[in-house]
Amino acid sequence: MKNSKQIYHVEPIYKSFIWGDEKLKKFFNLKTSQEKIGTVYHVIGVPGHLDNVVKETGEHLSAFYKNNAELFGVKKDYFPVRMTTTVNSNFQSYQLHPDDKYAFEHENEPGKVSGAVALTESDNVKEMLFGNKATSRQNFREMIDRRDWDNLFDKIKVKEGDFVHTPAGVIHGGYGDGKITSTFGTDGDITYRFYDKDRNDPSRPLNIDAVVDCANIPEISNLGATKPRIEQKENIKIYHYYDVAGEYTAKRIKTIDNCTYHYPGFIFFACVGGSGSINNIDINLGETIFVPREFGKLYFKGKLDLIMISYKD
Template structure:
């Protein structure tokens, strides 16, 4: 596929498939291998940074004219691929998380606090539950009514009184704005769409110790500073449209990202809705067809559709979580 850029000539454009970046975690497991077939360095891998321009785990393009390019460099030097979008950093990050054990109870700052105190964006995120073992649950919100009560309950370790726990199942979706106290529980496999930030403030970590016998650092004061009090439970306006046997579910349209589920049963034709599109296969197999070219898709396949790609089709039996930059 080609398109013309003034003063640049003809540029080859095709989907940008990205190599996964694995992150070892104290709570990680091996489902990124058993479910998605990734070759893991060990059995404590908690995260696949599937699409990332963040310096803590930058994706590398695996195909086409930009093969070998890092996503952050591509963003800096070929902004035309992203509709000449503004911003110093690639704004989105897609992860797959394998919670073999409970993640810490945590909270993320908004942009203003993150930029002032950490030098990077805040972190609003959302979760699609790929799978969950029976009895799995998440921490989602808290019961403190004032910031003073929040600090007191944290100080006194009143976790059962403070934290709201919600059972989850495969196919659930949650919006987690900055300021939301949250934790992914053990036995859950998640696709996370988030701002490109790695700032996490730990509220509580179950007094766990690492291999050296040290407890992980907590960030109590920062957590109290940035937590939304009282807690807010966002109302989702989920919309589903059928396309033959296939369907499109719109989960979120926010200032940070718009998130969709594409359930492909046979064929699904799609048209560009954002400056560029991120997509990750969470289940099943099929093909992505762009300008007459066919690309095989399997669980864990992740790519970016650059701005010049206006239409595409999906064939097979698969579920994909897709996102575009915020409205």
Template sequence: MEHQLYPLKFEPIFKETLWGGSKLKSVLNKNIPSEKTGESWELSAVEGNMSVVKEGFLQGNTLEEIIEVYMSDLVGEKVYEKFGVEFPLLIKFIDAADDLSIQVHPNDELAKKRHHAYGKTEMWYILEADPGAKLITGFNRKLDKETYLDYFRNGRLRELLNYEPVKAGDVFLIPAGRIHAIGKGILLAEIQQTSDITYRIYDWDRKDAHGKPRE
């Protein structure tokens, strides 16, 4: 790997989900594994889901391997100085044919304490949205812990959620610690910290492949 760098393309990593659909194929022309494909990870340094170069003399090498060789020439001096060979971003496309779970992600401090990992702040760019499609971002009022728990335990969580209508071209920043969910009928691009830690709060009473409530 002593040759000059060139524009790199990576093999997508597809994720089949309960809520996935087929827009990654019909809109983005991707060769998805099924009609329930919810995510296409375009650039990832998540352990166990490391991006691999698709073509050229670096074909077959992982993102981590090429950073080890090219260092700041690939990611820039400031990024390499701060993160070393740990690429700090995860970039993906998400196709929500159904509602995603209501969830939240930890910040860096909590993620380091609990998981020895980075937290998860993310950004969404809406590529396509069906008429009436909405996102959930935060609460619709100020809350204390006791009020939240009372609504949650009584099955009234939905009454507290802030729903945002969306259209193509909209951009949302979702800081770590903010409750959120992607609504059905939305195709978006997501740029987030390199993390796959999710705390699922509520999943619309759906069950997993074994018929058990999703945790």
């Protein structure tokens, strides 16, 4: 049994994408020759594919989770969450993620729900494709075959700093604007694409039949961006983005000096700005730590900007 009062370090994974660029290398001051990094995986536990290593134990995160269930205190059979920082500076593909039922039935893996927020906050507003307007699955397939994107896609407006949750079966993708965003979600790794700008890349196959099967028709109502609930205390500001049992809990914490914080569940913190310490454990830009459940009060020192993910049954 591992120490429930120990803080653990999680080593990041960098992944290059055709739609990535050099911004994340500069943002995190990454010492790597790897090019076009599109995503820094702070927290991910997909066995045999993308699986962070826990520095103190040498275990992959998926194994650390299974071997130390008492540190997490949840009932999931597999590692439950993921958290990344991403930059999309090119065409990403039109895509969706299946729900758990479909993904387990067809891929023997979990599905995925996720959410994202730009790390910058401003009055800038952008429009992005999100969701579909199809009236039936046949109508959906016909519009894909015709590439009738204007009639297929719905759109939402997003102000920088607002949070966008993406349920399973919701179309998203398209052209990125180069903003650095943090993403949170369940730890599924299945993406179904139905248009990829004719790249014909064998590593990025199209899955049109699966997309037609999984798309929400009619689309889920009330999709769109939401403003975070912001909790301001002395020397600490807490952004509450999303908190749904069985999905994920996403927050952001900014500190300006010495302060305290308590959360009963397990926590992953990734530092996306500043530096400091948590209970006398240093945390610097780009680093990720894991705090076991029921750890007790956390003592922050320094000016920190942290993204946070957790999960509850």
